[in-house]
Amino acid sequence: xELILEVGDEQAVTGxxxxxxxxxxxxxxxxxxxxxxxxxxxxxxxxxALAYLVDPFDLVSxxxxxxxxxxxxxxxxIDYDADSPDWGLDEDDVDEDDEEExxx
Numbered sequence: 001x002e003l004i005l006e007v008g009d010e011q012a013v014t015g016x017x018x019x020x021x022x023x024x025x026x027x028x029x030x031x032x033x034x035x036x037x038x039x040x041x042x043x044x045x046x047x048x049a050l051a052y053l054v055d056p057f058d059l060v061s062x063x064x065x066x067x068x069x070x071x072x073x074x075x076x077x078i079d080y081d082a083d084s085p086d087w088g089l090d091e092d093d094v095d096e097d098d099e100e101e102x103x104x
Contacts, residue, residue, distance in 0.1 A: 004080055010046045017042040017049035047075035 007013055018039060025035050042049035056071035 005050070006080070007046055007050070013046055013053070014042055014049045017052040020053065
């Protein structure tokens with residue numbers, strides 16, 4: 001599964017992440033150093049703020065027959081145009097097993 005998101009308001013995303021961190025800071029089990037690190041990360045990088053707000057397990061927990069085993073997060077800034085004929089899978093996105101199945 002791959003998601004492409006457009007962040008229209010980076011400050012809103014960062015603010016929401018900082019509010020969540022502040023809410024969690026009330027929990028005595030959250031060390032102050034961890035809170036400070038999280039605040040720094042979400043302030044410096046909108047992708048980190050988004051990652052702090054979105055839980056991959058929550059995204060699929062209600063889907064019958066699906067159990068998320070592992071999730072990873074990466075981000076990059078791109079010029080996305082869904083209508084462009086040049087937009088699609090590149091060689092890094094194609095699994096070798098898929099290529100063999102397509103070849104016959």
